[in-house]
Amino acid sequence: MAATKKILLLGSGELGREFVISAKRLGAHVVACDSYAGAPAMQVADEAEVFSMLDGAALGAVIERHQPDFIVPEVEAIRTEVLKDYEDRGLSVVPSARATVMTMNRDRIREVAAQELGLPTSRYLYAETLVEMRAAVAQVGMPCVVKPVMSSSGKGQSTVKSQAEVDAAWDYAVSGMRGDRVRVIVEAFIAFDYEITLLTIRTRDGVIFCPPIGHRQERGDYQESWQPTPMTPAAVAEAQRQAKAVVDNLGGYGLFGVEFFVKGDDVIFSELSPRPHDTGMVTLISQNLTEFDLHARAILGLPIPAITQHGASASAVILADRDATGFTIAGLERALVPSAPGIELDIRIFNKPTTRPYRRMGVALALIRDGDTDAARMAARAAAAKVRIDYR
Ligand SMILES: Nc1ncnc2c1ncn2[C@@H]1O[C@H](COP(=O)(O)OP(=O)(O)O)[C@@H](O)[C@H]1O
Ligand SMILES: [Mg+2]
Structure with missing residues (x-):
């Protein structure tokens, strides 16, 4: 029998908790990390470590102490440069250190999607000062959505519909931003018909997909999600094409939550998580293998013969x-x-x-x-x- 695989889970929220359960069912030993004790994933893991994952030295010390086979981030807020050093030394960062760096910065993943891969996205510009943001809003046009380049779950995000809202949107973005880069993205508002998450799994045997998940957001945060969601075969194929292009660019093995806006026949790339997605919690009831099972199998190199939707x-x-x-x-x-x-x-x-x-x-x-x-x-x-x- 192969030696037990040790997983260091960075982030111990509800998504991490379900991942721990899936990974442990496949025989893994999981050390769950977060900034506070008793976090959801810690309650079901083998061991726990409490420290700030934004503290590079503390993160390095925990990695050295546990010598994991896999480092599995559950959140974006991690000193990701440290992960690159360990990857260079042969440790497996899921899905890859580069993917964690690119996706925690909205501007970096946007450049890959829009410039490098030529995927359709909303019109956008960046701004690092209020003066720059006023100019960006004028050029992108209103309504537009302003987001800190480093943020998640809608933090610091607002929609600007009139000139009078511009300054407040800047202040709100600066107050909601994580990290030390004062930078926002100004995106044209897409009046989409609906939005989806396409769970995309990069395995050793190729890229596979779950049926699209529809969802509804409030304050930039998910309220409900459903699967399957009505979508034309052509739109599904186009979303799959774009998702494959992005995950192949990021590399590594694991499940990704790729977000799209759909308007008429247009499928517009929005952003992605290189890990299970909150809207994907519907798979806890909708599929034979949940998004957490699929992430665990892809990471551990185990077969995924078929995904059955119930x-x-x-x-x-x-x-x-x-x-x-x-x-x-x-x-x-x-x-x-x-x-x-x-x-x-x-x-x-x-x-x-x-x-x-x-x-x-x-x-x-x-x-x-x-x-x-x-x-x-x-x-x-x-x-x-x-x-x-x-x-x-
Ligand atoms: N350009 C946009 N046009 C219309 N709605 C948007 C736009 N950008 C974001 N949203 C809405 O806000 C939600 C959260 O934005 P997102 O970019 O996914 O940020 P987060 O990283 O916080 O999930 C989206 O799911 C969508 O409902
Ligand atoms: Mg999102």
């Missing part, structure tokens, strides 16, 4: 609404009762130790094997709404 599926988030440490999550006994035969329901509670306004505390999942996605969405939302957070 039918109309949806996920809906369960959000907190205030800062609290004393709270209990209740109502599961009602939430898990389907409103009609043929509806299958499930729930994941993440067991985060504290709440914050809009913090994602869990997700409700629905599957209707012979139904449509609208009904599945409604069932997932209804289940999520029955879960209560009782604050003390």
